[in-house]
Amino acid sequence: MKEDVIIFDASVFSIDTVKRALYRFADKCSFDIQLKDNEITVKIHTDSSDDMVARIKNEVLDQDLRDTLAKETANIRTLILANAFSNTGLIQ
Amino acid sequence: MALLGKKFKLLEVFDQATNGQYQLLPSRFAALDDGRYLLSNEVGEYLVVTRPDLESFIRKQVPANTDFYHDLKSKHFLFDDDSNVALDLLALKYRTKAQRISQFTALHIFVISLRCDYTCQYCQVSRQTDDKHAFDMSEETANKALDLVFKSPSPAIKIEFQGGEPLLNFALIQYVVNEANRRNEKHQKDLQFVITTNLSLLNQEVLEFCQAHDIHLSTSLDGPENLHNTNRPRPGKNGYQLTVNGIKKAQSFLGHNKIGALMTTTEKSLPHVKSIIDTYLENNLDCIFLRPLSPYGFAIKNQQAHKYDVDRWFEFYKEGLDYVLEINRQGYQFVELYTQLIINKLLSPFSEGYVDLQSPTGAAISAIVYNYDGDVYASDEARMLAEMGNKKFRLGNVHTDDYEGIWLSDTLLDTLECSLSESIPMCNDCGFLPYCGTDPVYHYATQGDVVGHKALSGFCNKNMKIFKHIIHLLEDDPEARKILLTWVRT
Numbered sequence A: 001m002k003e004d005v006i007i008f009d010a011s012v013f014s015i016d017t018v019k020r021a022l023y024r025f026a027d028k029c030s031f032d033i034q035l036k037d038n039e040i041t042v043k044i045h046t047d048s049s050d051d052m053v054a055r056i057k058n059e060v061l062d063q064d065l066r067d068t069l070a071k072e073t074a075n076i077r078t079l080i081l082a083n084a085f086s087n088t089g090l091i092q
Numbered sequence B: 001m002a003l004l005g006k007k008f009k010l011l012e013v014f015d016q017a018t019n020g021q022y023q024l025l026p027s028r029f030a031a032l033d034d035g036r037y038l039l040s041n042e043v044g045e046y047l048v049v050t051r052p053d054l055e056s057f058i059r060k061q062v063p064a065n066t067d068f069y070h071d072l073k074s075k076h077f078l079f080d081d082d083s084n085v086a087l088d089l090l091a092l093k094y095r096t097k098a099q100r101i102s103q104f105t106a107l108h109i110f111v112i113s114l115r116c117d118y119t120c121q122y123c124q125v126s127r128q129t130d131d132k133h134a135f136d137m138s139e140e141t142a143n144k145a146l147d148l149v150f151k152s153p154s155p156a157i158k159i160e161f162q163g164g165e166p167l168l169n170f171a172l173i174q175y176v177v178n179e180a181n182r183r184n185e186k187h188q189k190d191l192q193f194v195i196t197t198n199l200s201l202l203n204q205e206v207l208e209f210c211q212a213h214d215i216h217l218s219t220s221l222d223g224p225e226n227l228h229n230t231n232r233p234r235p236g237k238n239g240y241q242l243t244v245n246g247i248k249k250a251q252s253f254l255g256h257n258k259i260g261a262l263m264t265t266t267e268k269s270l271p272h273v274k275s276i277i278d279t280y281l282e283n284n285l286d287c288i289f290l291r292p293l294s295p296y297g298f299a300i301k302n303q304q305a306h307k308y309d310v311d312r313w314f315e316f317y318k319e320g321l322d323y324v325l326e327i328n329r330q331g332y333q334f335v336e337l338y339t340q341l342i343i344n345k346l347l348s349p350f351s352e353g354y355v356d357l358q359s360p361t362g363a364a365i366s367a368i369v370y371n372y373d374g375d376v377y378a379s380d381e382a383r384m385l386a387e388m389g390n391k392k393f394r395l396g397n398v399h400t401d402d403y404e405g406i407w408l409s410d411t412l413l414d415t416l417e418c419s420l421s422e423s424i425p426m427c428n429d430c431g432f433l434p435y436c437g438t439d440p441v442y443h444y445a446t447q448g449d450v451v452g453h454k455a456l457s458g459f460c461n462k463n464m465k466i467f468k469h470i471i472h473l474l475e476d477d478p479e480a481r482k483i484l485l486t487w488v489r490t
Helices: A015-023 A052-084 B002-007 B011-015 B051-058 B067-074 B086-103 B139-149 B166-187 B204-212 B225-231 B239-254 B267-282 B297-301 B310-329 B337-347 B380-387 B403-407 B410-417 B440-447 B458-476 B478-485
Strands: A002-009 A029-036 A039-046 B027-033 B036-041 B046-050 B107-111 B156-162 B190-196 B215-220 B259-262 B367-370 B375-377 B394-397
Touching: A002 A052, A015 A029, A015 A039, A015 A052, A039 A052, A052 B027, A052 B051, A052 B086, B027 B458, B036 B051, B036 B458, B046 B051, B046 B067, B046 B458, B051 B067, B107 B139, B139 B166, B139 B367, B139 B403, B156 B166, B166 B190, B166 B204, B204 B215, B204 B239, B215 B239, B225 B239, B225 B267, B239 B259, B267 B310, B310 B337, B310 B458, B310 B478, B337 B458, B337 B478, B367 B380, B375 B380, B380 B440, B394 B403, B394 B410, B440 B458, B458 B478
Parallel strands: B107 B156, B107 B367, B156 B190, B190 B215, B215 B259
Antiparallel strands: A002 A039, A029 A039, B027 B036, B036 B046, B367 B375, B375 B394
16 A cells, blocks of 8 residues: 655645545545645555556646636526526426 | 628627637536547537647637637637627527426336246346246236326337246237227327347237337347357257347348347457357347446346456447447448447437436436336336345335326435436536436445445446547547448437
8 A cells, every 4th residue: 555645735726626636536545635734735545556646636737627617607507507497387 | 792791790800809808608528538638518519628728718818819719619618799699509409408308208118027938147137937927017007007108298108018028928018009009099199119029939920919010129139149048048048049030030020120139248248249240240230239237136146247347348349349330331331329329419419318328317207117016116227126125216116106106206306316417526527427327226236325436436437438439539530430420310
């Protein structure tokens, strides 16, 4: 079992973003996560021979983009869905 | 000219759409391969983009006068001052995709008998051979089930007879077909019938009845004789011969398009995908469905499902699809059905009725199962699970529950609520979401949880691999793309 540590700056990435990224690696790793002094410390435990540190860092970047996309489009998404189901009798 | 001048703006006007002022429309992305991403929107339109392009799109840094900007705009990933019609168009397409939900249950599966003359290792429902009637559906049960069938708002109804071997209870099939047709004089639905049968009992009487009532036949063909007979043992060891004879008889009597075949993949099938496909060609079948072994019924009891993993199955599928494309290149149209299903999801706005690839799940919305004893299950897989002793997805019984009681049961509503990809971790922001589904019964069978952790899910792993492979073929292999486009149903 290998152990690695990655530290993220909490003013750059939210804890939710980091957690969402880590969730995707549940088949390969387990994690200890700590938020202290504006730093998110992730301790990685893994048997995988892959470079998990690099993969996790890239996934955190992707999740950060996903968060931006989701936040920016939340209202428009609601608007489109309301429009799609108007006049169908399915929504009040 | 003056009139045209008023109607059409000059090119520069469109290019003036102010840089960086565009609005993002809802979309998702997923890594495709090294360096490329699939970007898809709510209605399944997609672009394959590089990481820098993806980032510049989301950071609103794409210059307005570029091809990339026009692609993003025309496929509804962004809108600007010039094009807020995108919202209406997206709503319209979304409604088209969701249409199936309002139409509700179209496929009604009647388990006519659990008896069977085969003893297949992987059989997903118990087979009983001694007591002739304890495992047959009765007329009374069939009538109650028909009451429910005709309550469905779907304008098209398909009744599929399954088993065991349904032809062992052929008298009841005749009864249900006649009774359904009689009732349909009032309801005027587009009514179709399918018998799923191993064809052992296909005789002139059955063929004439099928012809008279336009009934389709669906059979099992696992590959060449050795493989078929090993997978599907039958006393007398003549299962293959009976099946191919039956296929020929049905093709010549009913017509080429009135019979189809499905295969089940076992560990023994894995090295033989080409000869399996050749068997289909030899029997004049024009499509194949390269299916994985499902984790239900006897398959899981016998540990068959664990004997090969998704990666090995995917190699089998990929080799098979390559071979199918090669056959098409030689001028013979032959289709792999799962690929066709996904191609249609990728390239058309219409929702496919395939239960496993729907959100919310197609269980009970698209298809429902009436077991021989009147128990109602959300899907065929739910029935298989019940045969293993777990009745988690039993929705009720035709003798004791009414339509509202079954379709509004807590079991079904809870399952539907848990099966919306849009709210499932890892699915909700996945670029493949518009093409995928959730399969709560699979996740319950394998992880003990209807939602399941997708990082551990064979269903997710399998579908991601298939999506990526098909998109790779569409993007990077012009010859394959040309063939795959001919598979889109119009």
